[in-house]
Amino acid sequence: MTTRTTFAEPEDFTRSEGLRALLNRLYEGGPGAWQHDPVAADLMVYAAEKYGALARKHGLDPWEAASAAFDVMRTKAARTAGDPWGVVTHAVRITCIAEERGQGLLCSTHQARRPHISAFHDAERLSDRENPLTDYHAAFHVTDPDPGESDSTNTHEPAGATVCCSADSAVEDAIALFTLLGWPAHVARAGVEHVCQALAGAGSRQSAYEALRRDKHARALLDVNSTAWTALLKALLGHPSPAYAATAAGRGILLRLLIGESLRALLRDDDLVLLISLAAPKHRGRS
Structure with a gap:
């Protein structure tokens, strides 16, 4: 088998x-x-x-x-x-x-x-960010006055450096700041008042900035170049990028004055002083 x-x-x-x-x-x-x-x-x-x-x-x-x-x-x-x-x-x-x-x-x-x-993003080191954490993180977004500018520390300050509490005083202090940093007085006043009028009509700083940025007529009336005009807008209304919205650079002079910062505090902001003074128009006419 x-x-x-x-x-x-x-x-x-x-x-x-x-x-x-x-x-x-x-x-x-x-x-x-x-x-x-x-x-x-x-x-x-x-x-x-x-x-x-x-x-x-x-x-x-x-x-x-x-x-x-x-x-x-x-x-x-x-x-x-x-x-x-x-x-x-x-x-x-x-x-x-x-x-x-x-x-x-x-x-x-x-x-x-x-x-x-x-759903979360990958873990990353704080040093991997190009911008400082305080510029964009919501935890650092505050609108309180500068702690160093409390009422107790301002008791003996001169009247020109007192804390502003009204729109009119904020406008006058803004004009004074530009004048102190080399801008002709008539240009500083006309520029600040024009920006304030546009801001009141626009309703927000971002929309006012965008409208004024393209306002060649106002720039011609003030007789300033594009560098000076852009510096004026950034200084008064703040940096337009949302990333700077809660920083000193993003708030702008007008808002910083309204929330309690003094003229003396603004003069200690080296970046702001440099921005305004370097862009000051050189006028030989009236001062």
Whole structure:
């Protein structure tokens, strides 16, 4: 009697049907099947090559993607799926994204999978920012008067440096500041009053700044160049960028005077003094 031995053809795991057959066989093999099966080793090498580009896209090693594929292949979902490779690919992609987010957020991959955690931006050092933290972080946005300019410290200051409490006094102090820093008195008064009128009509500093920036007629009446006109607007209304909205540079002279800063405090602002004095127009006419 002749006994015939039939050898099963090796599974073509590159196709979904072959992968399903291999996964079922390894599952039925029990513990240790993945460790000792030579086809399983070839499958992992193939997975590392297959998902290598995806892993590198997310800053990972190809074998990290292969490890994620290994975890999925041992599940029932992969064995019973209509397209096992589709299930594995989808799971590996999600794992790679979570790994990348976890590294950026300095947390575990499990936590990075949660939407309320992954919604945050990557962790970064304060020194990585080009602008100081106080220029843009909401925690530092305050509108209180300068602590150094309290009532107790201003008791003996001259009348010209007292804290302003009305719009009229703020306008007069603004004119005085420009005059002290080299601007002709008639130009300073006409410029400040024109900006205040535009501000009252516009309703906000940002919209007033944009309208005045394009007001060539006013610039011609004042007989000042573009540098002096831009410096006048920035000094009075503040820097137009939202990033500077809560800083001294973003508030502008008028607002700083209205919220309690004195003329003497403004004169101690080196950046402001430099901005105004360097842009002062040179007029030979009336002073």
